[in-house]
Amino acid sequence: MRAKGLTDYCNENIMQYHFSNVPVHWRRMLMDSGLVTVLIQLGSLDERVTEAQVQDIVGDLDTCCVISGSPGPDRRWISNLILDELQTWLTNQRSGTTKEPAYEKVARSSTKVTLTYPIQRLPEPPSFEWFLQHCNRDIPTPFIMPKGVIEHWPAFNEHPWSSMDYLLSVAADRIVPVEIGSQYTDADWGQKMMRFSDFIQHHIMKDDIAYLAQHDVFYQIPRLEKDIIVPDYCYIEPRLTELYRCRTNNQILKNAWFGPKGTISPLHQDPYHNLLAQVVGSKYIRLISPVNTSFVYPRDGLMSNTSQVDVENPNHAIYPRFKEADYFECVLEEGEILYIPPKWWHYVRSLETSFSVSLWF
Missing domain, CATH: 2.60.120.650 (Cupin)
Structure with missing residues (x-):
């Protein structure tokens, strides 16, 4: 797939820079090629779609977003829309329901610490x-x-x-x-x-x-x-x-x-x-x-x-x-x-x- 090849090419070029110095054109090209790749993948899905296929799509798009920072007009909005819908589908597939369940907190136990020079604790929130x-x-x-x-x-x-x-x-x-x-x-x-x-x-x-x-x-x-x-x-x-x-x-x-x-x-x-x-x-x-x-x-x-x-x-x-x-x-x-x-x-x-x-x- 040409779009996937372009994504790999952008990644190779980005790796040549310190993350703070990556030129914006490589970041935008990575984001756009990643979105095109994902849209092609989504278009090829049918009723036989599997969790593994959807997980791969989420992984590809998420990685592009994290590395590139989602630059470009509406790129972050489009990516978030796709990723949220796919995560919701995966969660519902595993739970077998579209209803939000009641969530129980995980029991924990902390280590006791003796303080020698405690930080000031205010008796009430400050103005x-x-x-x-x-x-x-x-x-x-x-x-x-x-x-x-x-x-x-x-x-x-x-x-x-x-x-x-x-x-x-x-x-x-x-x-x-x-x-x-x-x-x-x-x-x-x-x-x-x-x-x-x-x-x-x-x-x-x-x-x-x-x-x-x-x-x-x-x-x-x-x-x-x-x-x-x-x-x-x-x-x-x-x-x-x-x-x-x-x-x-x-x-x-x-x-x-x-x-x-x-x-x-x-x-x-x-x-x-x-x-x-x-x-x-x-x-x-x-x-x-x-x-x-x-x-x-x-x-x-x-x-x-x-x-x-x-x-x-x-x-x-x-x-x-x-x-x-x-x-x-x-x-x-x-x-x-x-x-x-x-x-x-x-x-x-x-x-x-x-x-x-x-x-x-």
């Missing part, structure tokens, strides 16, 4: 004026908002993300990028495109380390985006400072963090204000002020926002000044939000199956 004033400090500090700010999200109620059955009904056959390995600083770390159901079955349910990390799954799967409601706090406009040097162009950058017990984000810093919403499970988080940057031994080059130190097992012989870095820590529970200011170093470890949403603004 917007207080929050803006706090964010406008030269060096704002982290704090935890109490439960109640996000508990009205569908992700907690009618569409519970703690139900693997629900997540599979929405995304079982979708292709997502998964990090394989404990943390991205390890030598054996890598990324793999895999079916969401395989990620659930082989990693989430078996506590085998893999991480769907810092992926805008909401852009890829809009049905999941409908399960969250961005808090109004994200729409304030903090002033630019020495630590907060650029805005997100009036967009809220949403990323998913989904993985089993034991997934780790090594000590690193980000350039934006961040509300980290904990939807499923709990996480241990340690934060270090940017004034202590010299004590955390940042890496050189492209990973200069990541520390060289293994936070919970530091080698003080190699990194002696790490002992001088003051820190705060917390266990972030379901329904809570942690405010992480710009450039604050933070280390994150899942204490059980965990699904978080980071909201950068």
Whole structure:
């Protein structure tokens, strides 16, 4: 098939670039050839269509969308329409019904953690004026908002993300990028495109380390985006400072963090204000002020926002000044939000199956 050959040709050319430098013409050609290929495949289906055939179509189109970013007029809209219809068909084939079932939450148990320097917990949600004033400090500090700010999200109620059955009904056959390995600083770390159901079955349910990390799954799967409601706090406009040097162009950058017990984000810093919403499970988080940057031994080059130190097992012989870095820590529970200011170093470890949403603004 010529369209499939063109898709392969585009992929070969895209692989020659770093992902941030791929020319838009290759991305658009990949998206268009992928759509043409899928439309040809759909046109050839008849009443004898099998689940495997439909899964292959979903896999091909999803991969094109993830790699290309779905550029071009209406390309994302068309792709989402096709992918949502095909996923619904597959889900109904497996369930034998078109009715939405009742979803049961998966039972979990977390590891108890003793905190030495706990992060401030507010007794009630802050006012917007207080929050803006706090964010406008030269060096704002982290704090935890109490439960109640996000508990009205569908992700907690009618569409519970703690139900693997629900997540599979929405995304079982979708292709997502998964990090394989404990943390991205390890030598054996890598990324793999895999079916969401395989990620659930082989990693989430078996506590085998893999991480769907810092992926805008909401852009890829809009049905999941409908399960969250961005808090109004994200729409304030903090002033630019020495630590907060650029805005997100009036967009809220949403990323998913989904993985089993034991997934780790090594000590690193980000350039934006961040509300980290904990939807499923709990996480241990340690934060270090940017004034202590010299004590955390940042890496050189492209990973200069990541520390060289293994936070919970530091080698003080190699990194002696790490002992001088003051820190705060917390266990972030379901329904809570942690405010992480710009450039604050933070280390994150899942204490059980965990699904978080980071909201950068």
